[in-house]
Amino acid sequence: MSKFTTVSNGELVTNNGIPPPVNWTNSYEDMGGDMFWGDGEQLEDEVRGRGIEGDIRPHYGMAPYTGEALYLFEVGSGQFFFFNAIDGSLLRIGGHSDLKSIVDILDDPDQGLPALDIEEV
Template identity: 85%
Template sequence: MSNYTTVSDGVVVTDNGIQPPVNWVNSYEDMGGDMLWGQGGQLEDEVRGRGIEGDIRPHYGMAPYTGEALYLFEVGTGQFFFYNAIDGTMLRINQQSDLKSIVDILDDEHQGLPALDIEEV
């Protein structure tokens, strides 16, 4: 279990104080659990393999019913990324450096993911 989780109503969830955007979840197990987020897990390999250093903090994953395997996480403080577990791509979010502004954009039906300034790393 990650240092950034807590138990809510008997479910392990990411602990960031902000509700997930629509169609996203913060259930640690629905987000891949320790296999993805634990020490020595897949995300640590992906992040370090790209030369990115810092503590990895999971935030959200696309809800299982969407059929997507996209995850939003933070490295260090204010460096946000998406990871697509289907094709192995990692995208850095360039302009937003706080989780609340990212969630607001993802939740806005007129903006969403395409409105974020992202680049592949």
């Protein structure tokens, strides 16, 4: 269990105080759990392999019913990334240093993911 999780309504969820955007989940198990987010596991290998240091804090993953394998997480304080587990791409989100502004864009039907400034790492 990650230090960035809590139990809510009997389910282990990410602990950031902001509800997930539409079609995203904060269920830690639906996001891969410790096998994906744990120390020395897949996401840490991907992040460290690109020279990025700091605590990795999971926030959300695309809901299982979407068929997508995209995850939103933070490294350190204020560096936000998407990881696509299908193609292994890691994308840094620029121009935003707080989770709420990113969630607001993802939730806006006139903006969404394409409205974010992202670059591959």
